[in-house]
Amino acid sequence: MIVLLSFTVSAASLQAQIRLALLGGVHSSDFIQKNSIPGYDTSNGKYYSSNTGIQLGVLAEIPFGKNNLYFQPGLLYSAKGNQYERFYDSTVIKTDTLYNQHTLNLSYVEIPLYLTWKISLSKNQQDHFYISAGPYFAFIYSASQSYQNRVKDFASSKFIYNSGTNDLDVGNGQDKYKTYDIGIDAKAGFELGSVFIGAYFSQGLTNAFTAIYPSTFHNQVFGGSFGVWLNKPKPITQPVKDTDQDGTPDKDDSCKTIAGPPKYHGCPIPDSDHDGINDEQDSCKMIPGVARYHGCPVPDSDNDGINDEEDSCKTVPGVEKYHGCPIPDSDHDGVNDELDKCPYLPGPAENQGCPVVKEAIKARAQLLSSSVMFSINSTRLTAGSYLGIKELSDSLKANPDLDLRIDGHTDNSGNHVYNLKLSLERATAVKKALLNLGIADNRIQVRGYGDSQPVAGNESAEGRAKNRRVVCVFQLKNR
Numbered sequence: 001m002i003v004l005l006s007f008t009v010s011a012a013s014l015q016a017q018i019r020l021a022l023l024g025g026v027h028s029s030d031f032i033q034k035n036s037i038p039g040y041d042t043s044n045g046k047y048y049s050s051n052t053g054i055q056l057g058v059l060a061e062i063p064f065g066k067n068n069l070y071f072q073p074g075l076l077y078s079a080k081g082n083q084y085e086r087f088y089d090s091t092v093i094k095t096d097t098l099y100n101q102h103t104l105n106l107s108y109v110e111i112p113l114y115l116t117w118k119i120s121l122s123k124n125q126q127d128h129f130y131i132s133a134g135p136y137f138a139f140i141y142s143a144s145q146s147y148q149n150r151v152k153d154f155a156s157s158k159f160i161y162n163s164g165t166n167d168l169d170v171g172n173g174q175d176k177y178k179t180y181d182i183g184i185d186a187k188a189g190f191e192l193g194s195v196f197i198g199a200y201f202s203q204g205l206t207n208a209f210t211a212i213y214p215s216t217f218h219n220q221v222f223g224g225s226f227g228v229w230l231n232k233p234k235p236i237t238q239p240v241k242d243t244d245q246d247g248t249p250d251k252d253d254s255c256k257t258i259a260g261p262p263k264y265h266g267c268p269i270p271d272s273d274h275d276g277i278n279d280e281q282d283s284c285k286m287i288p289g290v291a292r293y294h295g296c297p298v299p300d301s302d303n304d305g306i307n308d309e310e311d312s313c314k315t316v317p318g319v320e321k322y323h324g325c326p327i328p329d330s331d332h333d334g335v336n337d338e339l340d341k342c343p344y345l346p347g348p349a350e351n352q353g354c355p356v357v358k359e360a361i362k363a364r365a366q367l368l369s370s371s372v373m374f375s376i377n378s379t380r381l382t383a384g385s386y387l388g389i390k391e392l393s394d395s396l397k398a399n400p401d402l403d404l405r406i407d408g409h410t411d412n413s414g415n416h417v418y419n420l421k422l423s424l425e426r427a428t429a430v431k432k433a434l435l436n437l438g439i440a441d442n443r444i445q446v447r448g449y450g451d452s453q454p455v456a457g458n459e460s461a462e463g464r465a466k467n468r469r470v471v472c473v474f475q476l477k478n479r
Helices: 002-014 359-370 385-398 416-436 461-467
Strands: 019-035 048-064 069-087 097-120 127-153 158-167 180-192 195-204 215-229 402-409 444-448 469-476
Touching: 019 195, 048 097, 048 215, 069 127, 069 215, 097 180, 127 195, 180 215, 359 385, 359 469, 385 402, 385 416, 402 416, 416 444, 416 469
Parallel strands: 019 069, 402 444
Antiparallel strands: 019 048, 019 215, 048 069, 069 097, 097 127, 127 158, 127 180, 180 195, 195 215, 402 469
16 A cells, blocks of 8 residues: 555656545445355344445546546555344253354455546536446455354353454465455545545455355445545646647637737737738838838938939939939020920020020021022022122031021912922022032021912012022021
């Protein structure tokens, strides 16, 4: 018993779910005989009765999950047996014995193996009703019989009282008590905190004594017990269901199939702006951004709508077409190139970025144009025209930023197609004369308008003469 107690205490220290109890009980024990002797029960068997015995030992308890089912092995000392008592009526039975009583004392070391079911009686799960059943294995510790009797000595007419105790034989031979016994146990009762009380019953299933006549002997016990648990087990830790294995149990997990930290109830860290960067790492939680800027958008230092990574002018507002830089102003005249009709020549905005041709030069061109004349129905210049053409050439040489446009016109003599061709040829004739005076070809542009733009009526010779003309216009380069 000491060895089992030491082992159980050690097991309890290693396995916190095991409980250990000390228990004791008082019971009524019978050693029931069945035989085939005729009239045995009425002649002799009726004088046998139960004997009072005790039960002392230890009980362990091991839970099976959370179903209130427990395995309870034990190691007990159990005193069993029965009692025989008979008074003799000398008027009926002629014998010297007046009284005979003997008590069978069988001591066993018993190992019960209970399967116990508990029903909770309190919210704190400390009080229970329990019911148990299971086999037991018992090994005989000692066998003895105590006796007392009164007999009459007929010779002296005296009454003699005798008493004492005899050891009984143990073994497997005849008239011996078996070294082992196997049976079943059952018990029920109440567990109140660390204390439990209840009733128990056991019934031997094997023959416990070998008589010299055909018979069987079985131990039978009814009793009550009291016990005290010596330790408190830790609550049974049941596997916690965690479907996504994120450390947050499903019962507390708002996202059971998606891993997330307990801080967010088992859900992933939020990404409020859906930019792929969680809020704990996102410096701009409500504005989509990129990882290299900690979840913020790529900066736009000049607030021109073009982020710095694509902006060639990060600190100066510009437009996408020019990679975030302002629209160029090549001639630095304050008019950007997209609005500047002369992007490489400075000029005021009111003149669309082009330089203003001096009025004197314009007037001179008009005056010289009037001196350029042609023979009737011809592209040949009159002799007096060359002086004006020479002055046009001198003006172009003096103003290298100016070009010349020559527009040819006719009167309405002849048909329109002819006049259009004639007007262009006359403008070309003036250009050739200027080329001969050293003016570059690319500085002169010619156009022919035929008779479509008369400046006087064609009804008179004077009017027709005015309509046969060239108009020279100085204009700035690149316009």
